[in-house]
Amino acid sequence: MQLINKEQVKDWLSVYFIMGSPNCRKDPKETLEEAIEGGATLFQFREKGANALTGEKKWMLAAELQDVCRRQAIPFLVNDDIELAVKLEADGVHIGQEDAALSDVRKRLPGRIIGVSVHTMEEAIKAIDEGADYLGIGPVFPTATKADAQPVQGTKLIEEIRSAGLSIPIVGIGGIQAENAAQVVSSGADGVSVITAISQAASPREAAAQLKKAILEN
Numbered sequence: 001m002q003l004i005n006k007e008q009v010k011d012w013l014s015v016y017f018i019m020g021s022p023n024c025r026k027d028p029k030e031t032l033e034e035a036i037e038g039g040a041t042l043f044q045f046r047e048k049g050a051n052a053l054t055g056e057k058k059w060m061l062a063a064e065l066q067d068v069c070r071r072q073a074i075p076f077l078v079n080d081d082i083e084l085a086v087k088l089e090a091d092g093v094h095i096g097q098e099d100a101a102l103s104d105v106r107k108r109l110p111g112r113i114i115g116v117s118v119h120t121m122e123e124a125i126k127a128i129d130e131g132a133d134y135l136g137i138g139p140v141f142p143t144a145t146k147a148d149a150q151p152v153q154g155t156k157l158i159e160e161i162r163s164a165g166l167s168i169p170i171v172g173i174g175g176i177q178a179e180n181a182a183q184v185v186s187s188g189a190d191g192v193s194v195i196t197a198i199s200q201a202a203s204p205r206e207a208a209a210q211l212k213k214a215i216l217e218n
Contacts, residue, residue, distance in 0.1 A: 006169060009113065009134055012042040012075055013171040013191035015211050020047035021061060023199040031204045032065055036072045038208030040198070041191070043069050044094055046079035062088060075113060082108055094136060097123060102130040115171075119150045124161055128168050135161070136193060139174025140184055155187035162188035178210035182218040191215060 017032070017040040024031045032043060045062050047053055053061055062078070066088055069076035075091040078084050082100055085093045085108075092113025095105060105114055116127040117136045124135055139152050158170055172184035173193040181192045192211065201207035 006167070009169045010190040012113075013134060013169055013189075013193075014041045014215055015039050015208055016042045016044065016171050016191055016193035017198050017208065018044040018046050018079070018173075018193055018195045019199045020045060020049070021053055022047075022049040022051050023195050025200055025202070026204075028061060029064055029068060031199055032068050033072075034204035035198050035208045036068070036074060038198075038205035039212030040074065040208045042075045042077065044077040044079055044193070046195070047081075048079070059084065059087070066090065077113060077115070085109060085112075092133070102127065102132060106131060117173075119153070119157070121157065121160055121164075124157070124166070124168075128166065132168065134169035134171060134190075136171050136173050137161075137189070138172055140172045141175025141180060143175040155184060155189075158184070158187045158189050176211075178207070178214045181211055181214040185215055185218045 017035045019028065019031065021028050045065055047058050062084060066076045077092045077094055078090045079094050080099050082093060082105055093105060093109060094115040096117040102114060102116060113133045115134045115136055116132040118124045118127055127135060137157050139150060140155060142152050158172060161170065170189045171191045171193045172189040176184060176192045176194050177197050184192050198204045198207045
């Protein structure tokens with residue numbers, strides 16, 4: 001799947017599901033299938049945290065989840081692991097401020113989606129100048145999923161970027177649920193990215209559907 005255009009990326013960001021095996025209440029493949037059935041529009045494989053898979057087991061799970069995404073025609077992105085993304089020919093990657101340089105990633109994955117986590121206006125402008133396809137901004141609300149998460153910043157940076165007239169696709173992340181998703185989108189984000197709101201739900205399908213409903217009603 002090749003990058004189409006900015007508007008297509010914005011559509012993909014609508015209900016952005018992030019997950020790895022440590023995050024799930026049930027089988028990861030089943031969780032992803034349900035999430036897509038409920039309305040997830042993009043998936044990021046993030047295999048981190050306690051009991052995370054490594055080596056061949058990590059690759060096998062990634063390939064299995066990528067196959068689900070291909071069958072359902074939604075992009076499959078990899079968090080941080082550029083080697084894995086190249087090996088799988090993933091649709092793209094998401095990198096943080098401490099990860100590989102965007103220019104280096106672009107050389108390894110030409111024509112693929114590259115998202116960058118930013119926490120300040122300076123980081124946002126740098127990512128845009130270097131060719132990021134979208135920005136991940138957060139944590140918008142308190143979250144316990146990421147142990148080294150930055151301080152909660154609400155929707156302030158999203159609003160600052162939009163006030164500056166920057167039209168790059170933006171997805172909010174951090175503590176987002178169906179109950180507060182509309183607030184993130186109304187501030188200027190094109191969608192919301194979630195982990196536990198879907199992966200820890202009794203019904204990932206219903207959780208994704210509720211998020212999609214909240215976004216569409218905004």
